Amino acid sequence: MKKKAEERKNQILRAAFQAVSTQGYNSVTLQSIADHAGVSKGVVHYYFDNKEDTLSQLLEWITNKIYKHELKAVDSESTPLDKLKAYVNSIFVSPEENEKFYKVYLDFLSQATRNETYRKINHSFYQQCWGITSNIIIFGQETGVFDQSIDVEKASKTMRSIVDGLLIQWLMSEDINSHEYYKEICYQSFLKHLKIT
Amino acid sequence: MKKKAEERKNQILRAAFQAVSTQGYNSVTLQSIADHAGVSKGVVHYYFDNKEDTLSQLLEWITNKIYKHELKAVDSESTPLDKLKAYVNSIFVSPEENEKFYKVYLDFLSQATRNETYRKINHSFYQQCWGITSNIIIFGQETGVFDQSIDVEKASKTMRSIVDGLLIQWLMSEDINSHEYYKEICYQSFLKHLKIT
Amino acid sequence: MKKKAEERKNQILRAAFQAVSTQGYNSVTLQSIADHAGVSKGVVHYYFDNKEDTLSQLLEWITNKIYKHELKAVDSESTPLDKLKAYVNSIFVSPEENEKFYKVYLDFLSQATRNETYRKINHSFYQQCWGITSNIIIFGQETGVFDQSIDVEKASKTMRSIVDGLLIQWLMSEDINSHEYYKEICYQSFLKHLKIT
Amino acid sequence: MKKKAEERKNQILRAAFQAVSTQGYNSVTLQSIADHAGVSKGVVHYYFDNKEDTLSQLLEWITNKIYKHELKAVDSESTPLDKLKAYVNSIFVSPEENEKFYKVYLDFLSQATRNETYRKINHSFYQQCWGITSNIIIFGQETGVFDQSIDVEKASKTMRSIVDGLLIQWLMSEDINSHEYYKEICYQSFLKHLKIT
DNA sequence: GATGAATGAGTCTTCATTCAT
DNA sequence: CATGAATGAAGACTCATTCAT
Numbered sequence: 001m002k003k004k005a006e007e008r009k010n011q012i013l014r015a016a017f018q019a020v021s022t023q024g025y026n027s028v029t030l031q032s033i034a035d036h037a038g039v040s041k042g043v044v045h046y047y048f049d050n051k052e053d054t055l056s057q058l059l060e061w062i063t064n065k066i067y068k069h070e071l072k073a074v075d076s077e078s079t080p081l082d083k084l085k086a087y088v089n090s091i092f093v094s095p096e097e098n099e100k101f102y103k104v105y106l107d108f109l110s111q112a113t114r115n116e117t118y119r120k121i122n123h124s125f126y127q128q129c130w131g132i133t134s135n136i137i138i139f140g141q142e143t144g145v146f147d148q149s150i151d152v153e154k155a156s157k158t159m160r161s162i163v164d165g166l167l168i169q170w171l172m173s174e175d176i177n178s179h180e181y182y183k184e185i186c187y188q189s190f191l192k193h194l195k196i197t
Numbered sequence: 198m199k200k201k202a203e204e205r206k207n208q209i210l211r212a213a214f215q216a217v218s219t220q221g222y223n224s225v226t227l228q229s230i231a232d233h234a235g236v237s238k239g240v241v242h243y244y245f246d247n248k249e250d251t252l253s254q255l256l257e258w259i260t261n262k263i264y265k266h267e268l269k270a271v272d273s274e275s276t277p278l279d280k281l282k283a284y285v286n287s288i289f290v291s292p293e294e295n296e297k298f299y300k301v302y303l304d305f306l307s308q309a310t311r312n313e314t315y316r317k318i319n320h321s322f323y324q325q326c327w328g329i330t331s332n333i334i335i336f337g338q339e340t341g342v343f344d345q346s347i348d349v350e351k352a353s354k355t356m357r358s359i360v361d362g363l364l365i366q367w368l369m370s371e372d373i374n375s376h377e378y379y380k381e382i383c384y385q386s387f388l389k390h391l392k393i394t
Numbered sequence: 395m396k397k398k399a400e401e402r403k404n405q406i407l408r409a410a411f412q413a414v415s416t417q418g419y420n421s422v423t424l425q426s427i428a429d430h431a432g433v434s435k436g437v438v439h440y441y442f443d444n445k446e447d448t449l450s451q452l453l454e455w456i457t458n459k460i461y462k463h464e465l466k467a468v469d470s471e472s473t474p475l476d477k478l479k480a481y482v483n484s485i486f487v488s489p490e491e492n493e494k495f496y497k498v499y500l501d502f503l504s505q506a507t508r509n510e511t512y513r514k515i516n517h518s519f520y521q522q523c524w525g526i527t528s529n530i531i532i533f534g535q536e537t538g539v540f541d542q543s544i545d546v547e548k549a550s551k552t553m554r555s556i557v558d559g560l561l562i563q564w565l566m567s568e569d570i571n572s573h574e575y576y577k578e579i580c581y582q583s584f585l586k587h588l589k590i591t
Numbered sequence: 592m593k594k595k596a597e598e599r600k601n602q603i604l605r606a607a608f609q610a611v612s613t614q615g616y617n618s619v620t621l622q623s624i625a626d627h628a629g630v631s632k633g634v635v636h637y638y639f640d641n642k643e644d645t646l647s648q649l650l651e652w653i654t655n656k657i658y659k660h661e662l663k664a665v666d667s668e669s670t671p672l673d674k675l676k677a678y679v680n681s682i683f684v685s686p687e688e689n690e691k692f693y694k695v696y697l698d699f700l701s702q703a704t705r706n707e708t709y710r711k712i713n714h715s716f717y718q719q720c721w722g723i724t725s726n727i728i729i730f731g732q733e734t735g736v737f738d739q740s741i742d743v744e745k746a747s748k749t750m751r752s753i754v755d756g757l758l759i760q761w762l763m764s765e766d767i768n769s770h771e772y773y774k775e776i777c778y779q780s781f782l783k784h785l786k787i788t
Numbered sequence: 789g790a791t792g793a794a795t796g797a798g799t800c801t802t803c804a805t806t807c808a809t
Numbered sequence: 810c811a812t813g814a815a816t817g818a819a820g821a822c823t824c825a826t827t828c829a830t
Contacts, residue, residue: 024311026223029824040791042828051825103310110307113300113368114221122369157366157379158386164365165358171310172319182354189355192390205814226799237816239803248800402793418705420617423820434795436824445821497704504701507694507762508615516763551773552780555756562755563748565704566713576748583749586784620803631812633807642804 009047009057012037016058021100025055025107056117059108063125066101067132074132080140084190087132091163092183095176102167129163130156140194147195155193162189206244206254209234213255218297222252222304253314256305260322263298264329271329277337281387284329288360289380292373299364326360327353337391344392352390359386403441403451406431410452415494419449419501450511453502457519460495461526468526474534478584481526485557486577489570496561523557524550534588541589549587556583600638600648603628607649612691616646616698647708650699654716657692658723665723671731675781678723682754683774686767693758720754721747731785738786746784753780 015037019028030051034041048054073090077083092098112118133156140146163186170182212234216225227248231238245251270287274280289295309315330353337343360383367379409431413422424445428435442448467484471477486492506512527550534540557580564576606628610619621642625632639645664681668674683689703709724747731737754777761773 025307030826031824041825042791043789045826046789106303106307106310109365109369110222110303113303119369123371126366126369154382154385157363157382158359161359161362161366162355163358163362165360165362166354168306168361169323169354169358172306172316172323174320185351185354188351189390192392193386195389202814227801228799238800239816240814242801243814399793419701424822425820435822436795437793439822440793500697500701500704503759503763504616504697507697513763517765520760520763548776548779551757551760551776552753555753555760556749557752557756558759559752559754559756560748562700563717563752566700566710566717568714579745579748582745583784586786587780589783621805622803632804633812634810636805637810 005047008043010061012039012044012047012054013058013061016054017062017100017104020055020058020107021104024103025111030054052117056121058104059118059121062101062104063121063128067125067128070129070132074136080136080143080145081196083136083139084194085187087136088183088187088190091167092179092186095179098167098179099171099176102171106168106171126160129160133159137194145196150194158193159190162186162193202244205240207258209236209241209244209251210255210258213251214259214297214301217252217255217304218301221300222308225252227251249314253318255301256315256318259298259301260318260325264322264325267326267329271333277333277340277342278393280333280336281391282384284333285380285384285387288364289376289383292376295364295376296368296373299368303365303368323357326357330356334391342393347391355390356387359383359390399441402437404455406433406438406441406448407452407455410448411456411494411498414449414452414501415498418497419505422449424448446511449502450515452498453512453515456495456498457515457522461519461522464523464526468530474530474537474539475590477530477533478588479581481530482577482581482584485561486573486580489573492561492573493565493570496565500562500565520554523554527553531588539590544588552587553584556580556587596638599634601652603630603635603638603645604649604652607645608653608691608695611646611649611698612695615694616702621645643708647712649695650709650712653692653695654712654719658716658719661720661723665727671727671734671736672787674727674730675785676778678727679774679778679781682758683770683777686770689758689770690762690767693762697759697762717751720751724750728785736787741785749784750781753777753784 012033015035016028016033019032019036023029023032030044031041033054034044037043044054048057070087070090073086074083077086108118108122112122130153134152137146137150137152137155141148141150141152166182166186170176170178209230212232213225213230216230216233220226220229227241228238230251231241234240241251245254267284267287270283271280274283305315305319309319327350331349334343334347334349334352338345338347363379363383367373367375406427409429410422410427413427413430417423417426424438425435427448428438431437438448442451464481464484467480468477471480502512502516506516524547528546531540531544531546531549535542535544560576560580564570564572603624606626607619607624610623610627614620614623621635622632624645625635628634635645639648661678661681664677665674668677699709699713703713721744725743728737728741728743728746732739732741732743757773757777761767761769
């Protein structure tokens with residue numbers, strides 16, 4: 001029985017993701033989420049306390065999915081450079097995916113500036129992201145591929161900032177097909193930053 | 198008479214900035230903007246067509262102010278490195294100022310993903326920002342301070358992404374006093390990126 | 395379930411009729427309609443798209459009711475003259491009823507001059523009214539009671555104009571008790587017009 | 592000085608007529624009336640107490656103008672039949688004029704059902720209209736052109752109802768070019784009613 | 789568990805009216 | 810006299826939330 005409830009929640013979260021991505025955090029209605037999920041409005045309230053609860057669980061769910069996706073990609077490679085490449089590839093998936101996710105993610109960032117719950121969830125996500133790059137950098141330093149003088153913490157923050165910042169610029173650009181171009185900038189910036197010797 | 202109207206609009210835009218920064222783009226009400234400006238609700242409608250008009254003019258006004266502020270800071274220095282330093286200083290003004298502006302700015306970024314008007318205004322802002330760093334980089338290359346091989350366009354995008362990305366991470370951090378720390382990361386990342394010779 | 399919704403809509407339309415009759419088309423508020431129906435404001439919006447939708451459905455509902463009432467009265471008689479008499483009786487029901495309906499009807503006529511939806515609904519109503527009198531006239535001509543030379547279409551238009559025009563004059567008169575007098579004028583005008591032989 | 596004020600008021604009333612005809616009684620704003628008159632909003636309030644005062648003076652002004660127009664037309668003819676013809680002609684002036692006036696007039700009728708001031712003004716207008724036809728009928732009876740048995744009061748009411756009713760039907764028709772047709776119906780109905788011998 | 793009818797708080801928006809200049 | 814800036818009351822509409830079925 002528990003399983004069924006879990007599935008139901010996932011179904012609603014998936015629907016919520018679609019709905020928020022299309023309509024935006026503030027324009028989205030519980031009715032619209034219910035419609036996307038193919039259930040009635042009451043169901044959403046049955047599985048979630050209220051609108052904010054629904055959406056904060058969505059943030060947790062989606063950031064966790066993204067993190068796992070990135071982690072898996074990095075783990076499946078064995079050299080620092082391959083891991084770095086895999087990381088960038090796992091982030092710049094496709095214009096469609098990135099657009100959908102970053103629209104929602106920007107909404108949450110915007111909310112998080114004034115909502116402690118969201119802020120904390122997002123902070124955890126950042127820590128996970130920093131963790132991935134930290135591991136890559138340390139591994140690279142240990143194997144002599146990356147510059148020894150790099151401050152791991154600082155570099156991780158810079159790398160995350162490049163990812164977020166570039167994808168935001170891409171979203172704001174007039175040309176959605178510049179996706180590949182921004183991906184390139186990201187990877188080259190990473191390399192430059194880690195001063196490959 | 199025209200002057201008075203212009204002042205009135207600025208007064209309302211200042212109030213709107215305060216109100217949006219505190220309450221957020223979507224929670225802000227025209228009533229609250231009017232309250233912040235110390236005028237009646239009707240006045241806002243007298244000077245602006247509607248809520249969206251008010252807020253899009255706010256975005257234009259605030260990004261323009263920020264751009265001019267950065268430009269002035271950079272122009273007042275004469276060497277590439279001083280200009281770079283001045284640019285970073287003009288961005289990382291103070292925790293209070295940065296928090297206020299970036300809260301509002303994130304709100305607008307979030308809106309811009311689904312609103313062409315906002316997107317365009319923000320795109321113009323980006324072009325202005327890219328322009329500032331491009332000039333610094335080219336100047337540095339001409340004077341032999343920065344690496345000749347740097348792709349100016351790409352570097353400018355990376356630099357803007359570092360600024361945005363770091364300030365977002367700073368906003369999300371638990372420690373608002375890490376402002377100085379993030380500023381440092383920004384400057385060091387810039388230097389590393391321009392491969393000072 | 396469908397039936398309940400239908401009843402609810404009728405309940406609201408009845409309430410809307412009362413409200414419009416009392417306050418007038420433009421002064422009526424959805425709140426007032428809700429009050430008259432003994433429901434909350436939201437209910438009206440639940441069953442109708444918006445104010446105009448509510449009121450245009452009211453126009454359709456009320457004109458249809460009037461038409462059916464007139465038709466039934468005429469159908470229950472068997473001679474042309476009796477039908478004519480029944481028609482007049484079905485129109486001039488009582489001062490209270492006529493006042494209530496014609497106040498609302500004048501409101502809609504006034505709206506219909508600038509609103510295609512209302513104009514069309516009202517045009518349909520006119521066609522139904524013309525149909526009733528046309529049938530009476532043709533029946534009268536066939537049975538040799540009415541003048542053969544009467545142009546059925548023209549006569550129907552004149553007859554409807556006499557009904558509308560007289561009831562408007564009655565509404566504008568200082569003496570609401572002149573109802574019977576205006577009814578008499580109507581019937582006599584009809585007879586004169588059909589040149590009873 | 593008095594003359595200038597009178598002209599000013601007329602200028603505003605003319606503007607109000609245009610504005611009401613286009614936008615409707617309830618949609619019209621004092622701003623729009625001021626715009627049509629080419630003056631500022633304040634001016635309207637200077638010459639009229641408030642919106643209702645403006646519009647009730649408009650009703651008086653416009654009905655008076657119509658009455659004088661009809662009276663003049665009738666007075667310029669010398670035989671009963673010519674007077675009757677002239678009366679119809681003075682009413683069915685042109686599609687444009689009739690449309691403009693009857694839109695406004697229907698608005699006022701609709702208001703008059705719940706506003707004593709308007710009702711009285713309109714009742715006076717009706718008395719004037721009845722007066723015109725009464726005179727024609729009596730003149731026709733005296734000269735032996737019309738049926739002696741006609742009840743003058745009743746016939747006048749019927750004749751006014753035919754005018755109002757037909758013009759309303761014409762306004763509601765899909766074909767605004769049927770103007771001539773409705774005029775014909777009006778004249779023929781009048782003749783039929785007065786039983787020309 | 790699921791549905792969707794009902795509620796009502798909260799906002800934008802319009803506009804008559806006032807009044808200082 | 811004329812202007813138009815300012816006010817604020819009023820109303821349509823949205824939607825999260827509740828709850829009876």
